[in-house]
Amino acid sequence: MKELSLNILDIAQNSFTAGATLTEIILEESADKLTIRIVDNGCGMSEDTLKQVSNPFYTTRTTRKVGLGIPLFRQAAEQTGGYITIQSTKDPVNHGTVITGVFNKSHIDFTPLGDIASTVCLLAQGCGEGDMVFTHKIEGKETVELDTRALREVLQGVPLSNPDVQLWIKAYTTQQYEK
């Protein structure tokens, strides 16, 4: 993956597939550190699955035999001296998964975040019936936010995947970074 925003797009798909009604993507950035957290209330993973997810030869897919989403995210973090943690539970009430990646930005092998606005609009397109909240806190700057629940209220049934809506989401997110 050439950009961390691509890893985010990839990992968040798992939350949608897990049937999450709410997926939160929270980025916290200081001068030297970037923390990426993906929090969902999807079905969660069993302890056995949790042990396997960093293994590239484990996947729930049947179309192929490898699963590289989590391993690539982990590699991207570890190559900067960072790490990832995964908490997940299938608890009937509080089911869900939290994936956290911590990155040292000044490390020479830090992958840039890249085109995050493109990822945000595709996440809004891909979250289906569920909702997605994106938050990017940058030290000394205004927080960038996008909450599909607020957009749905305005859209009244017009889907988030509508191409005109998609372009609006991308431009709306981009302009927040330009402030």
Place this chain on the structure above:
Amino acid sequence: MKTLAELAQIREKMKDKVGIREGVNGVRIVVGMATCGIAAGARPVLNTLVEEVSKEGLSATATVTQTGCIGICQYEPVVEVFEAGKEKVTYVKVTPDMAKRIVAEHIKGGKPVAEYTIGNYKI
């Protein structure tokens, strides 16, 4: 400056188009967005498809959506076009430039770009 008021305008423009609410549009464009697709460059392809569909004024009749791994990872980015009553068309190794042509000639013009299809792909 993008505002919620502008989003409401888009809603007004689209609300009469019953098809988009029920997902029974004429053309469905699907892009493989699993790890394999994303790593091969599917995101800019999908973004380009969305931009071109909007630019050509096809937002009410064509949908662009994502899917998981289609199982032909070596051909990613893969774009599939579904149209009622027609056979599925599968485009492989798609780039943003190819995506522009697909929208102009196939989605708008109704004629698939044969040279980009999987059947025409030379290994």
